[in-house]
Amino acid sequence: MSQTNLPSSAADSPIIIALERVNKWYGSFHALNNIDLTVARGERIVICGPSGSGKSTLIRCINRLEEHQSGRIVVDGIEITNDVKNIEQIRREVGMVFQQFNLFPHLTVLENCTLAPIWVRKMPRAEADRAAMRYLERVHIAEQAHKYPGQLSGGQQQRVAIARSLCMNPKVMLFDEPTSALDPEMVKEVLDVMIGLAHDGMTMLCVTHEMGFARSVADRVIFMDRGEIVEQNEPKAFFDNPQSERTRLFLSQILAH
Amino acid sequence: MSADADMVGRLAPVSSFQPAQWARKRLFNNWYNALLTVVFGLAIVQILVSLYRWAFANAVLFATPQQCQALAGKGACWAVVLQQGRFILFGRYTYDQQWRPALGIALFLLMLAATCFRRLWGRWLLMGWAALYVVFGVLMWGGVLGLPYVEQSLWGGLPLTLVLSVVSLTFAFPFGVLLALGRRSSLPVIHSLSVGYIELIRGVPLVTVLFMASVMFPLFLPEGMDIDRLLRALVAITLFCAAYIAEVVRAGLQGLPRGQYEAADALGLGFWAKTRLVVLPQALRLVIPPLVGICISTFKNTTLVVLVGLFDLLNTASTTLKDPLWREEFAEVYLFTALIYFGFCFFMSQFSQSVERQLRRRQGP
16 A cells, blocks of 8 residues: 555645536536535535436546546545546545445345455455454444345345445545435434444535435535535525525425425 | 136136146137147147157167168167267267267266256366366377377267367357457447457358368468367357357346446446456346357357368267168167257256256345
């Protein structure tokens, strides 16, 4: 790892993610419009907005699942360019949880968790197994370690997916609508795990409509619409005193019932 | 009303099977079905009876060719299989050394049987197969361990058929997977080379590829340099199969949800780790049935090597019939050969079904 260590200034910098004037188009559709965003270490950010507003695209640009066309994205001191080595290095430090879980169905829960530590971090299998069991216990699913994902409920699968990301010991966790594909009674078990993670000081960017979660753990709530960051604020001010008309409209729609 | 009754009958759980009722409902439910049942029933009985008469009742097992000819086709002459069986199975392989290919085939069948047990799957089984390759080669060629050397041009019959299909499939498989990955590559050179190769090979029949390999290929070689005939056939079948395997594997790659690729990417897995650990295990599982289809058709396609002068199982069988003594017994000889082909192909299809069932039980649909 020593040759991949960054200058201490980057590693110690309080800023872990910085986006400058980031733009992305899908054909003629302007998905991200001049996005500026800095995220501090340990900061917990909730991103919300109507569908098609670019919130998923934004966090998927941070680990290069989507390519941005102009502007700069710097993660933990490394700028995202076409350089595959840089991208893989960033992805090691940035965990991601998907709406559809995306567990590997041909591997057991434990194997899902140890795959990347063994093959990417070159960790010995025994050590990877021990670490994985620790994280599986943390998401309260250790007793299912030898089952296959297909044998678990949606909520259980999503908790495994969170454990799988944590096994890489990431510096940042990205959540892309982690509870949207779940049956209502399973949302809480996943949110509880996320809240625990937030309390432990993980840097988190969550795209979600769970406003209760935003209110209780977020340091900052960002509202996006039509590819732009319309408004951002700490949760209390954001919910109680939204500045823009679009934010007010959005909040009234999702909080109405 | 009667339709209702029928529905009820069909939906009700069948507690016991009653042949009389079943027959009345399925075979004799009106006059023309009854007529068809009787006519076809009689025809089937007639065929079975004459088949029985030919294959068993009037057949001879131990007989001279003259006695067989005296039967004049009224009964099967299985003597031909008994007396010419060794030639059909082993071709012109040195007669007193034929225990070697026989042992090789026995070991091969043993490994096949071992492979059927899911519990044995692992490193040892793979090493067993690798060892089998070596042992089979040593047995066939000889020249070491006190085994007399047997020239490769004498190889024939079942061992040759097995070598042609197993060896070419072994090499075609990784090559086909690489071609499939290449066809999905975003690098233009690799992509177009793969597409060009696959489409070219799929556009021509196997016979053409075999002829190219055996007749045209040597023209490009420097004077005096000659590549063995068997090797040329192996290369031709390998190249041909790889193109088909590539297309089947590509279907599997496309059948995999995007999220699987994204999850592997997001974990920081590189291209080869992602492909080997996440993508291929799932993609190949999706295409087990068509892959086995390719294995089966390759096994049968090896019969085309007769065109480049190799004596595979079918060719040794037809050579037997060139003997004036046994010229009449083509039905017996071809039945015997067909049975061997059927045995292998049936095994392959059963094997693939059992693997699919086991995977489904383990991982759910």
